[in-house]
Amino acid sequence: xxxxxxxxxxxxxxxxxxxxxxxxxxxxxxxxxxxxxxxxxxxxxxxxxxxxxxxxxxxxxxxxxxxxxxxxxxxxxxxxxxxxxxxxxxxxxxxxxxxxxxxxxxxxxxxxxxxxxxxxxxxxxxxxxxxxxxxxxxxxxxxxxxxxxxxxxxxxxxxxxxxxxxxxxxxxxxxxxxxxxxxxxxxxxxxxxxxxxxxxxxxxxxxxxxxxxxxxxxxxxxxxxxxxxxxxxxxxxxxxxxxxxxxxxxxxxxxxxxxxxxxxxxxxxxxxxxxxxxxxxxxxxxxxxxxxxxxxxxxxxxxxxxxxxxxxxxxxxxxxxxxxxxxxxxxxxxxxxxxxxxxxxxxxxxxxxxxxxxxxxxxxxxxxxxxxxxxxxxx
Amino acid sequence: xxxxxxxxxxxxxxxxxxxxxxxxxxxxxxxxxxxxxxxxxxxxxxxxxxxxxxxxxxxxxxxxxxxxxxxxxxxxxxxxxxxxxxxxxxxxxxxxxxxxxxxxxxxxxxxxxxxxxxxxxxxxxxxxxxxxxxxxxxxxxxxxxxxxxxxxxxxxxxxxxxxxxxxxxxxxxxxxxxxxxxxxxxxxxxxxxxxxxxxxxxxxxxxxxxxxxxxxxxxxxxxxxxxxxxxxxxxxxxxxxxxxxxxxxxxxxxxxxxxxxxxxxxxxxxxxxxxxxxxxxxxxxxxxxx
Numbered sequence: 001x002x003x004x005x006x007x008x009x010x011x012x013x014x015x016x017x018x019x020x021x022x023x024x025x026x027x028x029x030x031x032x033x034x035x036x037x038x039x040x041x042x043x044x045x046x047x048x049x050x051x052x053x054x055x056x057x058x059x060x061x062x063x064x065x066x067x068x069x070x071x072x073x074x075x076x077x078x079x080x081x082x083x084x085x086x087x088x089x090x091x092x093x094x095x096x097x098x099x100x101x102x103x104x105x106x107x108x109x110x111x112x113x114x115x116x117x118x119x120x121x122x123x124x125x126x127x128x129x130x131x132x133x134x135x136x137x138x139x140x141x142x143x144x145x146x147x148x149x150x151x152x153x154x155x156x157x158x159x160x161x162x163x164x165x166x167x168x169x170x171x172x173x174x175x176x177x178x179x180x181x182x183x184x185x186x187x188x189x190x191x192x193x194x195x196x197x198x199x200x201x202x203x204x205x206x207x208x209x210x211x212x213x214x215x216x217x218x219x220x221x222x223x224x225x226x227x228x229x230x231x232x233x234x235x236x237x238x239x240x241x242x243x244x245x246x247x248x249x250x251x252x253x254x255x256x257x258x259x260x261x262x263x264x265x266x267x268x269x270x271x272x273x274x275x276x277x278x279x280x281x282x283x284x285x286x287x288x289x290x291x292x293x294x295x296x297x298x299x300x301x302x303x304x305x306x307x308x309x310x311x312x313x314x315x316x317x318x319x320x321x322x323x324x325x326x327x328x329x330x331x332x333x334x335x336x337x338x339x340x341x342x343x344x345x346x347x348x349x350x351x352x353x354x355x356x357x358x359x360x361x362x363x364x365x366x367x368x369x370x371x372x373x374x375x376x377x378x379x
Numbered sequence: 380x381x382x383x384x385x386x387x388x389x390x391x392x393x394x395x396x397x398x399x400x401x402x403x404x405x406x407x408x409x410x411x412x413x414x415x416x417x418x419x420x421x422x423x424x425x426x427x428x429x430x431x432x433x434x435x436x437x438x439x440x441x442x443x444x445x446x447x448x449x450x451x452x453x454x455x456x457x458x459x460x461x462x463x464x465x466x467x468x469x470x471x472x473x474x475x476x477x478x479x480x481x482x483x484x485x486x487x488x489x490x491x492x493x494x495x496x497x498x499x500x501x502x503x504x505x506x507x508x509x510x511x512x513x514x515x516x517x518x519x520x521x522x523x524x525x526x527x528x529x530x531x532x533x534x535x536x537x538x539x540x541x542x543x544x545x546x547x548x549x550x551x552x553x554x555x556x557x558x559x560x561x562x563x564x565x566x567x568x569x570x571x572x573x574x575x576x577x578x579x580x581x582x583x584x585x586x587x588x589x590x591x592x593x594x595x596x597x598x599x600x601x602x603x604x605x606x607x608x609x610x611x612x613x614x615x616x617x618x619x620x621x622x623x624x625x626x627x628x629x630x631x632x633x634x635x636x637x638x639x640x641x642x643x644x645x646x647x648x649x650x651x652x653x654x655x656x657x658x659x660x661x662x663x664x665x666x667x668x669x
Contacts, residue, residue, distance in 0.1 A: 106482055108562045108592045108629070111489050126634050143486040184483045213481045213628065217456050243626045247618075258560060258626025259534020259589055262615035266639075267656055269618045278619070280626040311536045311543075313505075313519045314402075343519065343539070364540065365658055 001210045004047040006089045007224050008188075008206030015179035017172055017190075019203045022091030028069040028076070034090040035068035041093040044071040049229050050081040051124070058085065061093060083229055094202060099192035100159045101125050102169070104176055106186045106211070110140040113180060115147070115173065117155045121192035147177040160195070168201040169193065183221060184214030233296050240292035242281060249274025250375055252297035252306035252335070254290070256281050256315045264309045267364065273372035276303045281315075290323025291330065298333055304378040305336045307371040309364060312343025321349035325356040336374045340367035381509035381554040382529065382574035382581070383472060383498065384448060388513050391416045391446035391470070393437065393453055393461045395427050399476070400452035403517050404431065407450075410520040412513045416440040437468040448472035450506060450515050458502055459484035466495045473565070474515050475501035482628070485563040492565060499565025503628065505535040505557035518542075518555060526551015528664065529575035531568055532587035533560050533594075533627070537615060540657050541587060548661045553581040560627025562591070568598035576606050583609045583668055585660060586651070590616035591630045591637045599645035609667035612646045613654040614639045 003011075006024035013019065021038045024047065025031040035042045046058030053059050058080050062068035068090060078085045099122035107114035118136045120128050128135055137158045141147050149170070156169035172193065180188045189207040196202065215222040227235045237244030243258065247265075251273045255261035258280045265275040277297065281289050297306055310320050320341060327333070339360045341349055350360050361367045390407070394400035395417025404427065408414055416434060417427050423435030434440035437449065449465045451458060451474065458477040465473045473492065480502045492499045500507060506516010511525035522539055524546045532538040538557055545552065553575070558566050568586060575581045584606070588595035595614065602610050617639040619625045621632040632638050646653050652663040 106486075106562070108594075111563050112486055142490075143483075144490065181483060184481055186482065211482045211628075212624075213455060213479045214483070216479070217481070245620070245623050245625065247620065255536075257534065257536025258630060259532070259537030259587070259615050260540055262589060262619060262625050262630070263537050263540070263613075263657055265618045266615060270656060275618055278623075278625055311539045313536060313539050314517055315536075342543070343522070365656065 001212055001215065001225055002049050003208040003210065003224055004049070004087070004226060005045065005206050006047055006087065008208040011179050011183055011208055012203060012206045015175040017175045017203050018201065019206070020091045020094050022089060024087050024089050025072060026076070026087050028072040031072035031088055031090050032065045032069035035062060035065040038090070038092045042068050042090050043093050044068055044075060045089045045091070046075045046078065046080060046085040047087040047089055048080050048083040048085050050083055053080060056080045086228055094194060094204060095196050097195045097197050099194050101128070101191045102173060102176065102193045103187070103189040103191070104180050104185070107140065112140040112143060113177070115139045115141065115155055117159055119159050125191065141177065143181070146181070147174055159193070164199060165195055165201055172201065172203065183208070184211045184218065185209060186211045233299060237279070237292070237296050240289060242279060242289060242293055242296070244296060245278040246300070247275050247277050249276045250302050250304040251371055252276045252300070252303040253309070254279050254281060254293050254297060254306065255309045256311065260309065260311060264307070264364070264368070267368045268307070268372060271369050271372045273375055276300055287319050287323035287326055290320050291327040294324070294327040294333065295331065298335070303335055305338065305371050305374040306333070307367060308337065308339040308341065309367065310341040310343070312341065312346060316345045317341040317343055317349035318345040318352060321352040324358070325352060328356070338367050338371040338374065340364055381512065382571065382578050383500070383507055383554065383556065384513050384515055385509050386411070386413070386512040388448050388472070388515070389413050389415045389444065389446045390513070390515060391418060391437065391440050391444070391449040393418045393449055393451045393465065395419055395431065395433060396422050396425070397452055401427070403452065404428070406520070407514055410514045412515065415444040415446050437464045437470070441468045441470065446470065448515065449474065451475040451477060453477060455479035455481070459488050462488050462499060463491060466492045466497045469495070471497055473497055473499045474504070474506045475499065476504060476506055476516055477501070478503040480561065482561070482563055485561070489563065489565060500556065501559040501564060503561040504559030504564070505538060507554060507556040509554045510552050516557070518557065522546055523555060524551040527553055527580060527582040528585060529553045529571070529578065529581040529583070530555040530585040530587070531571035531575070532557050533589050533629070534587060534615065537587055537657070541585065541613070541660050544658055544660050550661065550664060553578060560589070560629050562629035568594050569601045572598060572601055572606055576608060581608065583611070583664055585664070586610060586612045588612065588614045588642055589627065589630050590614070590619050590625065590632050590639050590642070591627070593637070595642040596645040599649035599651060602651055603649040609664070610651045611654060611660055611663045611667065612651040613657065613660070614642045614646070
């Protein structure tokens with residue numbers, strides 16, 4: 001789960017990381033009063049989960065509180081990469097002497113949190129990695145000991161030859177590591193970490209992602225989720241305990257298990273179709289989940305046919321069949337449904353479907369070819 | 380022979396009295412797995428299904444029953460604790476089925492388990508099965524058949540799909556291992572490839588990967604150097620959009636890294652026959668085993 005910058009700043013502040021003052025606003029008048037309180041020139045920044053906010057016009061300088069209100073007026077309601085801006089962050093404009101990058105990610109290869117730092121900050125770090133890899137230093141941290149003082153200082157000296165600045169940056173890295181572990185992050189990034197002409201080191205941005213698996217035991221973090229930034233169908237799916245991702249095709253897919261769901265989408269493509277979604281109904285076989293799944297899939301007007309692909313292991317295929325029949329009684333499904341099911345209780349499942357006038361196939365390839373053909377006919 | 384587990388494996392079930400634990404313990408007993416003990420703190424002294432003694436702690440269960448492997452069906456927030464306890468009790472094989480274990484927990488679990496010489500499979504995995512001998516986890520026994528093809532996978536139901544194709548064409552399996560769909564896990568493709576290569580009763584290997592990370596690319600490099608047995612591979616997620624987690628926590632394309640195309644290319648340079656569809660597994664294996 002990605003946090004907005006203003007939410008990340010709350011975690012940064014709690015960890016003691018030095019940042020410019022400022023606050024978040026939902027209206028131009030709120031932005032104006034924040035600008036008045038912090039004084040001087042401010043930056044008004046759109047709070048959306050999208051990179052390239054500046055280029056899209058979502059970051060503006062304002063030299064007076066009235067200008068800040070005007071900037072907020074322009075940015076609030078703006079759409080950046082398909083996302084509507086509901087909030088802006090208002091912070092004093094810092095005098096910048098230099099920009100660096102400090103990031104901490106959960107690294108799969110080393111199975112540890114890994115620091116990435118670079119004196120080339122303020123730009124996309126993947127671009128730095130591609131063009132000037134020598135400007136990046138990486139360090140895997142042993143989670144049993146955390147970041148050790150000499151490790152932090154070593155990384156900091158790579159950013160700043162000056163001892164006072166290096167010491168300040170090392171302290172920030174220790175604080176960043178602490179907040180990363182304390183909040184179960186998968187990413188915590190400061191881009192840019194700046195120095196000011198009077199020698200201060202400050203975090204000018206706060207990018208934080210929380211491991212989704214942490215949210216059950218951390219309701220305080222879970223409530224930071226911004227559902228307005230998500231596809232509405234994906235929000236509905238999460239509430240129904242389904243994993244759903246909307247795609248751009250027209251073959252609705254309903255599958256049990258993530259690997260099989262991906263393989264099913266791939267097979268739809270292989271036979272010349274385009275999947276409309278990824279949907280994993282999970283291992284348990286609750287007919288209600290199937291009803292929710294069908295509701296979500298059918299609410300997408302681009303879906304021209306629906307494919308069920310169920311391999312019953314823990315999932316009982318008769319439960320899925322019951323769910324399909326219940327759903328078609330509760331609401332009208334206007335597109336054809338192709339059902340492939342095999343495994344646990346498949347005889348009972350076939351009986352349930354046939355009693356309701358539906359059929360089931362047992363072969364995955366046959367079912368996918370059939371659904372793709374139906375979509376072609378509908379076109 | 381087989382890898383990691385066989386008919387002599389003496390299994391302990393952590394979370395045996397829970398909903399999932401009790402259901403799957405019955406299935407394992409029915410399959411013939413030697414389930415010698417269960418652990419649920421606070422329920423020590425009970426007997427599960429009239430045959431399996433339940434203990435409060437893993438240490439006690441091991442001391443009383445000589446269990447040498449464990450399977451974990453406890454909820455996500457307790458899973459790391461269960462793995463620590465199992466490793467501490469000296470169990471050599473720890474299979475964690477639980478989905479949703481926080482990654483931060485795994486960063487502490489993995490070195491702990493390794494230092495004690497234990498093998499962890501999972502988390503977020505279906506476990507393993509040596510057909511005709513033992514099953515540890517949730518892979519349906521009825522779709523498997525004893526034989527000489529080893530299978531390793533990051534997925535659950537996709538594994539069942541492929542195993543079912545094999546069995547229906549009379550191609551049996553030595554051992555099928557699901558290593559799990561999480562970004563940090565205990566056993567990698569390479570660990571399984573090494574074991575299958577060393578197993579005299581495995582003739583060929585099927586490897587089912589997916590988008591995200593570089594485990595498949597590393598596995599391909601390992602195959603090139605160290606595996607002489609034929610390998611057939613599949614990558615799920617060719618149509619997955621970048622930046623989205625496709626159900627499995629580890630199935631995500633980050634930037635330009637972890638794509639299906641890059642993994643398939645790595646397989647091809649390592650002479651791994653690449654399945655375009657799950658059904659292709661049979662023909663490709665037959666061609667390589669000629």
